Amino acid sequence: MTHSIPTVLDADLCAGCGGCAAVAPDAVTMGLSDKGYARPEFSKSLRPSQKQSLKKICPSVRQSCDPDGRTINPVWGPFVTCETGFSTDETLRKKAASGGALSGFAISLLESQEVDGVIHIKADPSNPLANVTSVSTNAEEVLAAAGSRYAPSSPLDILNTLKGDGRRYAFIGKPCDVSALRSLRKLDSDVADMVPVLISFFCAGVPSLHSSQDILEKLDVLPDRVLRFQHRGEGWPGLATAVLDNGKQHTMSYSQSWGNILSKTVQQRCKLCADGSGVFADVVFADAWETDAQGYPSFDDRPGQSLILCRTDLGRRLVDAAVAAGHLSAAPYEVNELTRIQPGQTRRRRVLAARLAALRVLGRPVPQYRGMGVWTMARQASFTEILRNFGGMLRRALRPSVKEEGGQC
């Protein structure tokens, strides 16, 4: 039996994708919880049909991946081709998170008129640490939103406002956002026609917005002096940078900002994620890190390289078009090499079954995963990894926690 949205919220399983606001715009807006995560806020009870739809799209209720005749890699899921590459626009390549391939691809979709707009997030003009969903219709707007923002985002929250405008959009979101949208497309043919292209990126989890404030504190910067804030970019991986009202810049390295601060506040749902690599997208982008002498990813600054994983034939056709039009440079990459350069993603996949088992033992709800390789990956975990993660999740679940405010639904 699948659980309901109140259960998802009570069990702290919400990913904050904004799917609730897409399905029930009359009753739900997305807000920020006390702990600094994006969460639905309910102004009234949902109708039974809305509750049914939400159960079908919520990535914390159920995710089911169909191979559809594609090659399945046990770690990285179904795919058609695997490449590395970068945007041929030097400015974009430098500003972007890795090689700017994602934004270069989005620009290609706009310029070839494959779509009329790109739905994605950018810095919130009223709070430079936070994110807001926006629509870009030209290269300048896509460039302005390039870069990874390690803060909560709910890109599905805009869908309802775009319905019926007769335009076609590409959607860029976290793997959980894309999962919700692919399911919503099956329920709503208007949404399916409106958003024909789904784009994602590898995701290690969403940190609390409060941890971006912690970065400012460590940099000795007052939040109301900050004009612009970026979590990385202007190099690969680049620096977390706060630009102040007097033009001064305060920076912190990626290993300090992500490693010591942001990664420590990743929300609970992300620790139980079976899809850090965007299996429901047409094309997925990631950091194609180089490795050091020990084979581990090296975060030394260098010209950015993105991984480009086409998961559907549509994705492949559109990447081919972007390369042919001169927006992207791409070269083949051996998919099994990814395990070496993305050790965090691989580890989380291996230990997931142990974490889920700990919650099940306590009778707690967990997302239902079908075709996501959870048990195949568990067989690769060592006994120590299983014990440590089973015990760690048990301890975390039994810890008394302050309940977050939530509305009724």
Ligand SMILES: Cc1cc2nc3c(=O)[nH]c(=O)nc-3n(C[C@H](O)[C@H](O)[C@H](O)COP(=O)(O)OP(=O)(O)OC[C@H]3O[C@@H](n4cnc5c(N)ncnc54)[C@H](O)[C@@H]3O)c2cc1C
């Ligand atoms: C929270 C988070 C965790 C990540 N974890 C990993 C990881 O474990 N391994 C890995 O290889 N890569 C990870 N990435 C992805 C990586 O940082 C790059 O996005 C990816 O390499 C593509 O880079 P690019 O230069 O091609 O993209 P760019 O050209 O810089 O484009 C980035 C796009 O992502 C969108 N975006 C940025 N932040 C968010 C957000 N919070 N929510 C929704 N959309 C957003 C922007 O709107 C923009 O369209 C993560 C990104 C985020 C936001």
